[in-house]
Amino acid sequence: MKTLKVGMLGAGTVGSQIARLLLDNKADLASRAGAELELVKVAVKNIKTKRNSIASTLLTDDATSVVNDPDIDLIIEVMGGISPAKELILAALKNGKSVVTANKALLAKDGATLYEAAAKANVDLYYEAAVAGAIPILRPLRESLVGDHVIRIMGIVNGTTNYILTKMDEEGTAFKDALKQAQDLGFAEADPTADVEGIDAADKAAILAGLAFHSRVTDKDVYREGISKITAADVKVAKAMEMVIKLLAITELTDAGEISVRVHPALISRNHPLAAVRESFNAVFVEAKSAGQMMFYGRGAGGEPTASAVLGDLVAVARHRVSGGVGPKESDYASLSIAAIGATKTRYLIRLNVADKPGVLESVAHVFAAHSVSIQTVRQSGAGDKAELIVMTHHSSESALSATVKDLSKLSAVSDVASVLRVEGAI
Template sequence: MADPVKVALLGCGSVGAEVVRLLHEQSSDLTARIGAPIELVGIAVRRAGRDRGTLPVDPSIFTTDALGLVKRDDVDVVIEVVGGIEPARTWLVEALRAGKSVVTANKALLAEDGASLHDAAVEGGADLYYEAAVAGAIPLLRPLRESLHGDKITRVTGIVNGTTNFILSAMDAKGSGFSEALEEATALGYAEADPTADVEGFDAAAKAAILASLAFHTRVGAENVYREGITEVSAADVASAKAMGCTIKLLCIATRTVDGGISVRVHPAMIPRTHPLAGVNDAFNAVFVEAEAAGQLMFYGRGAGGAPTASAVLGDLVAVARNRLSGSRAASESSYASLPCRPMGEVRTRYHISLDVADRAGVLAAVAGVFAKHDVSIATVNQSGRGDKALLVIVTHSAPDAALAQTVSDLRSLDFVKSITSVLRVEGE
């Protein structure tokens, strides 16, 4: 039996505590799988003296000096589950440059400055694994960077935030409004006290950047991702989607464009109920991958929570520990393609637009004229109600998003358009 692989853990919250528990409970199995025992030699926390209940570790290994812990000569692997940009970036760059392999769940850091981590890993000859950063326990990132490495991925479409998916699922199932569904999600523990990162799409955008980077062999940062949240999605939007045989999901969409670039975006969209992602409800995640040779693949499961995320962390730990024992390392970051990221205005999308209009002669012709002015083709038009309650629902064909946005802007200026009650993109058809 080889000498123990010595591990430093940064963070001991819900995920970190689960990592400690699984390391203890699965100790013999992990030893057999790796070929050496795992020894947890230090845990960095904010408050070392805090009561941690029945956590199966010697209290003496807790420290508040995270940087000092990663610099220790006896540390082989650093696991980081603290989150945030700094000081996590400093800790991990230090570890990687010193040749210590890193396992992280830090999606925000990877999306903000993954380049620094990858460069430090190359400099130190160390492994950088981050399966837990996207979609919890779902094995997704490794298939993208290994299993599908011989294929050409054309599109990745996913539901990667459980909080927003729970909210939209509740709105669809119960007819509730956004605020009511958010309150339910908070009461059940799916939403944080401050849900901004989830409901405004920041969390999903960070994950979209990571997925696009792997899928398209291109460094994609959070700044390259177009983002919209779900706070403006109304019960009326959900009802309108139902009438069309659709449901509304917060999607991350990364695609190759016809001109050789890529587009990466996060926004709510209507998708047909026949689409594989339409049936992904509650707090579950799913990612739909399309590749030239492999065709269509779907990855589904729980995308968050202490235990699922810890499962992904331990999977990465086994991989880096095996590499360390064999004297090898995983393949370096694949960013050779360096494809340009296209702005949202150039991306071709479809819109669903609901207009509250005056019911009088010439209205439909005038509305159609605005669409024609911007070279946007109308797919369907439906009118309901009369008099003061006339409603036009228009679904467009595919057009540049900038043209669609300008069309909506011009519609707002028409005197017979009382309000635009809904603007949603349509995907998956």
């Protein structure tokens, strides 16, 4: 049986698991790939650090020697970051090596450059592990649904934020305490900004949007809001309305044929399949014209789950190398424009702190009407100067809603607009 030599860039939590699984499952992987997969060189920052799953003889601190080694056939990149990962991947592709990467940030920022380099060298660029860990979602979009028309994707693609929101919903935990729990369990980094402010999810949303709608989408195209402003009051209102708050990555086609792509916290009905996705799990809900509704669910992060996705890609590109072919290349023929966030339409829940006196509801309703934002329901709680109005709207554009909120804050009877949350999902 032919042997394909594998080089790896990075040997952290994910890389260590990849190395272990390559060794433990050597015979099975060889049978599935049609060639033995031999890990021959691993680039790390510090070769003196002991790694139980990787022999010290394989380690090097010279990453360029891995991508330039003429004996290496396939490259796995799990070092992360933009540079030097980008330069190393481009060098590997130029040298005729197929690449498997989990680098969502790089793909979202400048995936086009990588796709073009892979196409020019006639080699594979696979990246299933870049979105939702072990969950197979990119290949279904890239291959299984290529004969269909995707209408909408709505997903929970960040385990840290989902864990935090689960604890706030189920146990009444404060945001900062839930975040500390996530950090203690290893779900969140010491600096959680990329997670709680939606940066990680936005990178993944850009990748999903590009595949779903056959257009180039970058991280700069994604409208983004995080969960750091979600309060116990928001969670309490959601529960009272049989809803739950989730950080959602959403991409869909607008009526104008543009791509709307956004990441933000939103309310969804507890009857929706995504509402049952708890703690650090991920799920992606896909709606396609012919296939209908589908949900992909599983572990979205962690060493073993991510390594599983990487090895799935490795077997795929190894098969292509054995047979002399390549897998699907970038599909960007549609070249659709990105919709401005102001054109996006959804429902909204607005909480207003108001004075409980005659004429308040009338003045609030007048502002909504002035901007053609239709009110679905109104609920009031409290009394005196601490009354609260909870307004649910029908579908409205983001621009109309923003103008409405701006004018509501100017009303003398409104002490403040406590929160504005989007409402997603019809189920």
